[in-house]
Amino acid sequence: MSTIELAGARPFTYRFDPATSALVVIDMQRDFIEPGGFGASLGNDVTRLQAIVPTVRRLLDAWRATGGLIVHTREAHARDLSDCPPSKRLRGTPSLRIGDAGPMGRILVTGEPGSQIVAELAPAPGEVVIDKPGKGMFHATGLDSLLHAQGITHLVFTGVTTEVCVQTSMREANDRGYECLLIEDGTESYFPEFKAATLAMITAQGAIVGWVADSAELIGALAR
Numbered sequence: 670m671s672t673i674e675l676a677g678a679r680p681f682t683y684r685f686d687p688a689t690s691a692l693v694v695i696d697m698q699r700d701f702i703e704p705g706g707f708g709a710s711l712g713n714d715v716t717r718l719q720a721i722v723p724t725v726r727r728l729l730d731a732w733r734a735t736g737g738l739i740v741h742t743r744e745a746h747a748r749d750l751s752d753c754p755p756s757k758r759l760r761g762t763p764s765l766r767i768g769d770a771g772p773m774g775r776i777l778v779t780g781e782p783g784s785q786i787v788a789e790l791a792p793a794p795g796e797v798v799i800d801k802p803g804k805g806m807f808h809a810t811g812l813d814s815l816l817h818a819q820g821i822t823h824l825v826f827t828g829v830t831t832e833v834c835v836q837t838s839m840r841e842a843n844d845r846g847y848e849c850l851l852i853e854d855g856t857e858s859y860f861p862e863f864k865a866a867t868l869a870m871i872t873a874q875g876a877i878v879g880w881v882a883d884s885a886e887l888i889g890a891l892a893r
């Protein structure tokens with residue numbers, strides 16, 4: 670496969686070659702998407718996030734058909750919480766804090782049921798799975814070296830939440846020189862106004878952080 674053009678992307682055409690691109694699925698974990706997890710413990714309505722699962726599944730299927738690299742991230746801390754600064758654990762008044770025992774095991778802790786990716790989007794053998802202690806996917810992970818070693822220059826983002834882990838990861842990627850695209854209907858926030866603001870911010874000023882396109886255009890282009 671050679672260069673693909675998404676003419677409907679904003680703020681202008683996004684070009685990529687699947688051979689040097691990765692699909693990145695950010696934090697589609699039970700802890701954010703199902704009742705009883707971290708997202709719900711902060712008082713959020715998780716149904717908004719559940720709604721994008723079928724779209725992300727279609728994107729995964731289309732990308733898998735190209736044989737391209739897929740990266741899944743999970744926001745998940747070590748069992749002793751040595752990688753969770755007190756500033757993160759103690760801020761605010763959630764009903765359950767990171768590391769506390771909840772209905773799906775300890776909140777945002779590696780290996781617990783809640784930290785698993787939802788069943789519909791489970792990583793396939795050979796796909797990269799990164800546990801990250803931060804909001805951004807490059808902080809305290811070896812992901813940049815892994816992507817460089819595979820010749821990846823372009824990243825297509827999906828996942829949750831748009832303005833927190835997705836946007837942070839996309840900004841980190843942009844600073845590292847990756848050409849970044851966010852799939853509008855493949856990302857969601859607990860707060861619709863924050864999603865809209867994020868899409869506007871990243872595409873402003875001539876794609877200062879990156880591009881936005883919808884899943885139908887990407888899936889159609891991959892299938893041609």
Ligand code: C5J
Pocket residue numbers: 695696701744804829830831833834835
């Ligand atoms: C949050 C995330 N929202 N995955 N994490 O705390 O966006």
